[in-house]
Amino acid sequence: MSWLSDTLTSTIGRKLVMSLTGLFLIIFLVVHLAGNFQLLADDGGLAFNAYAKFMTSNPIIKFTSYGLYAFILIHIIMSIALAVKNKNARPVGYDKVKGSANSSFSSRNMGILGFIIFVFLVIHLRNFWYEMHWGSIPMDEAGNKDLYAVVNAAFAEWWYVAIYVACMVGLAFHLSHGFSSAFQTLGVNHSKYTPFIKKLGIVYAILIPAAFASIPVIMFFNS
Amino acid sequence: MKFKLKIWRQKNNQDKGAFKTYELDGVSSDMSFLEMIDVLNEQLIDKDEDPVHFDHDCREGICGMCSMYINGEPHGPLRGVTTCQLHMRSFQDGETITIEPWRAKAFPIVKDLAVDRSAFDRVIQAGGYVSVNTGGTPDANEIPIPKSVADEAFNAATCIGCGACVAACKNASAMLFVSAKVSQLSMLPQGQVERSERAEKMVAQMDEEGFGACTNTGACSAECPKGIDLSNIARMNREYLGAKVGSQS
Ligand code: HEM
Ligand code: SF4
Ligand code: FES
Numbered sequence: 001m002s003w004l005s006d007t008l009t010s011t012i013g014r015k016l017v018m019s020l021t022g023l024f025l026i027i028f029l030v031v032h033l034a035g036n037f038q039l040l041a042d043d044g045g046l047a048f049n050a051y052a053k054f055m056t057s058n059p060i061i062k063f064t065s066y067g068l069y070a071f072i073l074i075h076i077i078m079s080i081a082l083a084v085k086n087k088n089a090r091p092v093g094y095d096k097v098k099g100s101a102n103s104s105f106s107s108r109n110m111g112i113l114g115f116i117i118f119v120f121l122v123i124h125l126r127n128f129w130y131e132m133h134w135g136s137i138p139m140d141e142a143g144n145k146d147l148y149a150v151v152n153a154a155f156a157e158w159w160y161v162a163i164y165v166a167c168m169v170g171l172a173f174h175l176s177h178g179f180s181s182a183f184q185t186l187g188v189n190h191s192k193y194t195p196f197i198k199k200l201g202i203v204y205a206i207l208i209p210a211a212f213a214s215i216p217v218i219m220f221f222n223s
Numbered sequence: 224m225k226f227k228l229k230i231w232r233q234k235n236n237q238d239k240g241a242f243k244t245y246e247l248d249g250v251s252s253d254m255s256f257l258e259m260i261d262v263l264n265e266q267l268i269d270k271d272e273d274p275v276h277f278d279h280d281c282r283e284g285i286c287g288m289c290s291m292y293i294n295g296e297p298h299g300p301l302r303g304v305t306t307c308q309l310h311m312r313s314f315q316d317g318e319t320i321t322i323e324p325w326r327a328k329a330f331p332i333v334k335d336l337a338v339d340r341s342a343f344d345r346v347i348q349a350g351g352y353v354s355v356n357t358g359g360t361p362d363a364n365e366i367p368i369p370k371s372v373a374d375e376a377f378n379a380a381t382c383i384g385c386g387a388c389v390a391a392c393k394n395a396s397a398m399l400f401v402s403a404k405v406s407q408l409s410m411l412p413q414g415q416v417e418r419s420e421r422a423e424k425m426v427a428q429m430d431e432e433g434f435g436a437c438t439n440t441g442a443c444s445a446e447c448p449k450g451i452d453l454s455n456i457a458r459m460n461r462e463y464l465g466a467k468v469g470s471q472s
Contacts, residue, residue: 013464085436089329090327096323
């Protein structure tokens with residue numbers, strides 16, 4: 001299988017891994033968002049808590065979630081490996097670079113934007129995911145862990161909501177390039193479809209992070 | 224016109240190098256950028272100083288030798304041209320112009336602005352060829368090729384190997400150059416014999432030379448004097464991944 005490791009460690013192979021893991025995360029975000037919208041239901045969090053319980057106990061979801069953890073880690077590790085390789089490819093930099101003349105802001109700052117998402121993930125997982133799995137959370141009326149109360153408490157703090165929204169802006173920029181870039185990396189560049197993929201990427205990059213950000217904002221003003 | 228020129232000076236590959244600033248007066252707006260440096264060099268020679276070394280050959284935009292990173296862009300601010308086709312009218316009178324060599328590990332600096340681009344030659348040697356039968360000269364147009372395919376292949380073939388794509392790329396990636404060379408042959412019937420081997424070998428050599436990876440920023444294509452399209456990179460990725468999965472070893 002040395003051809004496989006050869007392929008996956010080549011520059012194109014590494015980008016293939018970035019692209020596939022990135023696309024998986026893109027699909028995941030849609031599913032995650034759909035679940036989050038239950039936070040806005042007017043039932044004191046019962047539906048959301050039941051959903052959270054399902055997501056942490058259903059074996060198929062559990063299996064998928066291990067894949068998700070692995071893919072996020074692979075995406076991050078591969079991005080670091082690529083960043084190191086790319087830095088080595090130009091050991092001495094330019095004095096003056098006019099990047100805005102030839103490329104988009106997002107495309108030139110994927111690493112920094114990714115790092116913002118990473119910081120977000122750490123905070124986010126610590127506050128909600130860790131609490132749900134290993135924290136001691138009181139039960140709600142239906143006997144499920146009351147994750148809703150934990151989320152509600154977090155989103156009552158203005159600074160928490162501010163960080164959340166700022167990170168979603170970072171995600172939006174990451175995806176405004178990442179979405180279409182992932183297709184280009186896979187070799188999907190076609191005069192019929194690429195203009196559509198680019199537009200869809202921009203729509204996704206605005207809509208999904210905005211929808212994520214709207215939840216803490218709405219909960220903040222409701223609290 | 225009058226300019227302040229901030230130029231990278233480096234005696235040889237081992238030297239650390241530094242910027243040196245020169246004032247140059249009496250430049251005509253119709254001079255090409257290289258002619259402007261010629262004037263500077265005449266003055267330097269008169270003063271018994273070492274002239275600024277730079278590569279050039281055709282001075283008509285076809286050889287790809289005139290590598291210079293001017294004011295933060297390869298070949299300067301004008302689109303679709305090499306440095307020899309850039310004229311001083313593209314600059315403001317009195318402007319400070321920063322001139323740097325291509326910066327890439329795979330393009331070691333020879334002296335001042337001249338870099339060694341033989342890494343490109345080795346990529347070509349690895350797979351940028353086709354097998355042809357010996358014998359009589361084949362008839363022209365013997366092999367039918369659709370016009371659209373011929374045009375696409377020709378567009379890819381217009382790459383002059385100047386290295387601006389590498390210079391422009393934040394990762395010093397050579398993907399645009401290599402993809403143009405892979406594409407130009409893979410689209411034509413004559414290129415089918417070595418097709419999958421070609422993609423594998425040329426990409427392997429590209430990696431071996433220490434070029435960076437592609438982030439799809441598009442800076443290469445925007446700065447390419449021949450406007451080589453990013454679709455070539457997608458094609459190379461298809462060729463490469465397909466070859467890796469499908470080949471016998
Ligand atoms: C820890 C957080 C993250 C980091 C550090 C990170 C880092 C990066 C970097 C550096 C790139 C560019 C790689 C290159 O082109 O050389 C990239 C590409 C990409 N990222 Fe992320 N990212 C993160 C999270 C995410 C998330 C959450 C998503 C999706 C929802 C995502 C989707 C993508 C996509 C689709 C690409 C484009 C792949 C390609 O060009 O082929 N990333 N990421
Ligand atoms: S692809 Fe364009 S920029 Fe790169 S070497 Fe060829 S002509 Fe020069
Ligand atoms: S000197 Fe030949 S392209 Fe400029």
